Amino acid sequence: MIIDALDESGKREDDGPREKLLSLLFDRLHELPQCFHVFITSRPESDVMQYLQGQESLDTPAIQVQYMHNIKDTNGDIYKYVCYRMMKDTGSGALNEHQCKILAKRAGEFFQWADIVCTFVRGDGKGGISVPARFELFMGLNESSANKPPALDKVYEIILDDAFSVKDEYAMTGYRSIMSQVLAAFEPLSRATLQRLQTGHDKNTIIHK
Structure with a gap:
């Protein structure tokens, strides 16, 4: 059983549907037969974390918790992904290994950031500007945050500004x-x-x- 985005299962409210689902999953999961396996993804919101921390405090927790930002080799996986996306020349140029390292480093441990930025830099078939030039454009827009990735809302803002003008x-x-x-x-x-x-x-x- 896979439950994706558990944090989007409803509003945070006492005895609401989300609260009931959390209670069912974390308090009664051990009642399922051993052949059942449940995979859950969620943002670390306070009510979800409260249940997770309760499980982690048990001597024999029924749930294994893995925090994405602590997964070993996440940075290496992101670097490989960026290289796969950006080192293939589709007619508008490609990035070199050094440029891919820069993007991967800026992404930190956030695959979503890397994916969105790779799509932007590749241009999705847009003419008039090469992939290396789009890379330089993106880096120039974020000089003030060279040591950390811009927030996703800032990345989306950059992409939307590139797609069309708010004055149009x-x-x-x-x-x-x-x-x-x-x-x-x-x-x-x-x-x-x-x-x-x-x-x-x-x-x-x-x-x-």
């Missing part, structure tokens, strides 16, 4: 339309669903890979 009213109208539907949706929406919801708009302009 046509682009911003499309952006607001899409984001309002994404944020209002009860469940994540696929690109195809968003395209259907955008009937009456230029969906091919608004939604692209």
